[in-house]
Amino acid sequence: MLRYTLSRLSQAILVxxxxxxxxxxxxxxxxxxPLENMLEGNxxxxxxxMAQMRELYGLDQSVFARYWNWLMAALSGDLGYSxxxxxxxxxxxxxxxxxxxxxxxxxxxxxxxxxxxxxxxAARKPxxxxxxxxxVFSFASISLPNFWVSLLLIILFSxxxxxxxxxxxxxxxxxxxxxxxxxMVLPVAVLAMFHVGPLVRYVRASMIExxxxxxxxxxxxxxLGEGSVMVRHALRNALIPMVTVLxxxxxxxxxxxxxxxxxxxxxxxxKMIYDAIGNIDFNLALVGLLLATIVTxxxxxxxxxxxxxxxxxxxx
Amino acid sequence: xxxxxxxxxxxxxxxxxxxxxxxKVQRPGNQALLEVRELTVSFPGEGGSRSNVVSGLNYxxxxxxxxxxxxxxxxxxxxxSLALMGLVxxxxxxSGQIMFGGRNLADQKDREWRRMRxxxxxxxxxxxxxxxxxxxxxxxxxxxxxxxxxxxxxxxAADRSVGLLEAVGIPSARRRADDYPHQLSGGxxxxxxxxxxxxxxPRLLVADEPTTALDVTIQAQILDLILELQEDTGMAxxxxxxxxxxxxxxxxxxxxxYAGRGVEYAPAEKLFxxxxxxxxxxxxxxxxxxxxxxxxxxxxxxxLRSSRSPGCPFAGRCSLASDICRAAIPPMIEVEPGHxxxxxxxxx
Ligand SMILES: Nc1ncnc2c1ncn2[C@@H]1O[C@H](COP(=O)(O)OP(=O)(O)OP(=O)(O)O)[C@@H](O)[C@H]1O
Ligand code: SF4
Ligand SMILES: [Mg+2]
Numbered sequence: 001m002l003r004y005t006l007s008r009l010s011q012a013i014l015v016x017x018x019x020x021x022x023x024x025x026x027x028x029x030x031x032x033x034p035l036e037n038m039l040e041g042n043x044x045x046x047x048x049x050m051a052q053m054r055e056l057y058g059l060d061q062s063v064f065a066r067y068w069n070w071l072m073a074a075l076s077g078d079l080g081y082s083x084x085x086x087x088x089x090x091x092x093x094x095x096x097x098x099x100x101x102x103x104x105x106x107x108x109x110x111x112x113x114x115x116x117x118x119x120x121x122a123a124r125k126p127x128x129x130x131x132x133x134x135x136v137f138s139f140a141s142i143s144l145p146n147f148w149v150s151l152l153l154i155i156l157f158s159x160x161x162x163x164x165x166x167x168x169x170x171x172x173x174x175x176x177x178x179x180x181x182x183x184m185v186l187p188v189a190v191l192a193m194f195h196v197g198p199l200v201r202y203v204r205a206s207m208i209e210x211x212x213x214x215x216x217x218x219x220x221x222x223x224l225g226e227g228s229v230m231v232r233h234a235l236r237n238a239l240i241p242m243v244t245v246l247x248x249x250x251x252x253x254x255x256x257x258x259x260x261x262x263x264x265x266x267x268x269x270x271k272m273i274y275d276a277i278g279n280i281d282f283n284l285a286l287v288g289l290l291l292a293t294i295v296t297x298x299x300x301x302x303x304x305x306x307x308x309x310x311x312x313x314x315x316x
Numbered sequence: 317x318x319x320x321x322x323x324x325x326x327x328x329x330x331x332x333x334x335x336x337x338x339x340k341v342q343r344p345g346n347q348a349l350l351e352v353r354e355l356t357v358s359f360p361g362e363g364g365s366r367s368n369v370v371s372g373l374n375y376x377x378x379x380x381x382x383x384x385x386x387x388x389x390x391x392x393x394x395x396x397s398l399a400l401m402g403l404v405x406x407x408x409x410x411s412g413q414i415m416f417g418g419r420n421l422a423d424q425k426d427r428e429w430r431r432m433r434x435x436x437x438x439x440x441x442x443x444x445x446x447x448x449x450x451x452x453x454x455x456x457x458x459x460x461x462x463x464x465x466x467x468x469x470x471x472x473a474a475d476r477s478v479g480l481l482e483a484v485g486i487p488s489a490r491r492r493a494d495d496y497p498h499q500l501s502g503g504x505x506x507x508x509x510x511x512x513x514x515x516x517x518p519r520l521l522v523a524d525e526p527t528t529a530l531d532v533t534i535q536a537q538i539l540d541l542i543l544e545l546q547e548d549t550g551m552a553x554x555x556x557x558x559x560x561x562x563x564x565x566x567x568x569x570x571x572x573x574y575a576g577r578g579v580e581y582a583p584a585e586k587l588f589x590x591x592x593x594x595x596x597x598x599x600x601x602x603x604x605x606x607x608x609x610x611x612x613x614x615x616x617x618x619x620l621r622s623s624r625s626p627g628c629p630f631a632g633r634c635s636l637a638s639d640i641c642r643a644a645i646p647p648m649i650e651v652e653p654g655h656x657x658x659x660x661x662x663x664x
Contacts, residue, residue: 214441214443215448215450217403217447218441218447218448218449218509219449221403221439222433222464222512223429223430223431223434223461223464223465224434224460224464232452233449236449236452311450312450312451313496313498
């Protein structure tokens with residue numbers, strides 16, 4: 001297991017390097033160049049001065065040389081300066097990361113247990129009453145656009161009832177934990193609702209299959225109660241394929257987070273990358289995208305490790 | 317092979333036998349341990365009708381005795397066993413009486429079924445690989461029964477599981493208890509299944525083709541094991557198989573099933589000496605020489621007919637069939653003491 005983890009980690013590091021170069025090249029293909037964007041419309045800028053500045057910033061070098069420079073700086077902890085926020089990239093990046101980790105983490109804490117519960121209940125009697133209700137719920141979750149649900153919830157809970165704040169970010173400088181939580185309720189609810197629908201379907205399908213397995217019948221033949229049959233025997237086995245589904249759902253969760261962050265005015269990773277690309281903020285976009293890559297790689301690694309932990313038949 | 321199931325542990329011997337005193341089913345004297353009357357299992361068929369998978373089955377098993385149930389694939393052997401355990405899939409409907417220890421199981425509540433299963437009656441299955449939970453250790457799966465029915469602590473139950481694994485002849489049982497099912501061979505897995513089934517010393521073991529999936533030599537070992545355990549514990553066994561040669565070795569009575577019905581039911585010697593039903597005769601006539609006891613049921617020409625068509629279900633394949641056979645379903649008749657047969661030509 002340790003050897004496997006180490007080898008997978010070193011693979012991940014290699015992929016990260018390759019990706020960083022590819023992203024560097026791709027971002028270089030975006031229209032304009034950083035200097036032009038920053039100094040655009042400045043009348044006192046002569047072409048000579050421009051060329052001088054290019055040389056100063058190393059922008060006249062080849063893409064390989066520029067990548068090398070960026071890489072060396074990045075490895076020493078200098079990720080550059082954000083042209084959009086006029087602050088070092090790290091200063092923008094870390095709060096955004098924290099925000100997204102909070103949003104996605106809380107969402108997973110809600111959506112995964114909810115999916116397991118609803119999916120298992122639905123699987124007990126396929127086409128029964130509970131199954132139909134859960135089916136409608138997951139259909140709604142999959143097909144209703146999350147920006148629309150967000151607006152609906154804001155109108156109901158913030159405007160009409162006034163129970164919850166409409167923004168995801170507290171206004172006060174040092175909000176209490178409770179205050180922060182209150183601001184997270186609606187964003188997490190929307191994102192969880194968006195995430196839970198497909199998961200419920202997978203849990204249901206996986207549980208229906210598992211419940212017809214011979215070993216479930218054996219568990220019943222032993223006289224075990226419905227609770228241990230469902231949880232300890234069926235769900236425990238149905239969970240194994242869920243690990244992959246969960247890892248694969250990360251991408252859509254991230255893009256869902258982008259929408260939610262935008263609507264609720266939260267500066268998270270999704271919104272940060274989106275704004276960085278839209279405003280041709282090279283440094284920020286590059287690091288943001290690279291970070292998304294690393295998170296995906298780690299999620300896949302974690303999924304494989306979880307697989308091995310859940311299924312004794314798999315040895316790493 | 318140590319075959320004493322009442323392994324000495326910290327647990328008092330009485331609970332090792334799973335007899336919770338009054339909790340056990342009362343058994344008034346002079347009654348069979350199990351008596352099945354007019355057992356019928358039906359499933360919804362096409363067009364809203366119900367089709368009987370088992371119809372009007374009658375048989376009994378005395379304490380300590382073995383009943384062999386034979387019949388070709390799809391004749392309802394498994395469904396009959398599942399009915400005894402209250403495990404018929406929810407779509408199925410069970411009617412008739414299942415008298416077990418003087419109580420009719422057929423109108424038991426779910427809670428009563430759960431209290432009975434694994435304690436008073438236990439079942440082992442054809443495919444020991446799929447019948448065990450792949451993500452739970454073998455020891456834990458056995459311990460579960462003891463925790464459930466005898467209220468043992470996890471620790472005591474784990475110790476007892478090791479003892480049970482030893483009792484069914486699994487070497488280095490302590491280590492094996494921590495193995496997952498896929499780490500055991502097929503034969504070892506079936507032994508572990510038997511240990512699981514017998515953990516609470518049930519009075520009835522329902523064995524649904526427990527050797528079919530195993531190698532020839534392993535088959536013989538498992539049969540021996542069941543026989544030995546039966547001698548030790550005095551349990552009754554309902555042994556289901558395709559293989560007439562196998563039941564000839566261990567059954568006291570034999571029930572031959574065809575298309576969900578009993579067609580012949582008799583003491584084993586009688587049935588082999590003087591089979592009466594044409595279907596049974598066909599089975600025995602085509603039995604391979606006794607040295608090769610592993611052969612599957614021979615193929616009798618034709619296939620299972622729908623049990624809903626009028627007349628004798630076997631008529632389509634019976635060489636003796638005539639018009640009267642197609643008129644009504646022949647009833648099971650006791651043609652001589654203990655020997656029942658459902659054939660118009662025999663009972664006439
Ligand atoms: N869930 C179900 N719904 C409807 N019919 C079923 C169901 N399960 C089994 N059957 C039918 O019941 C009949 C009897 O099945 P059963 O499994 O009892 O046969 P069997 O004698 O055990 O056969 P085998 O020797 O192959 O195990 C079969 O014809 C089968 O198609
Ligand atoms: S009743 Fe008729 S068809 Fe049926 S087994 Fe007897 S002889 Fe054959
Ligand atoms: Mg069967």
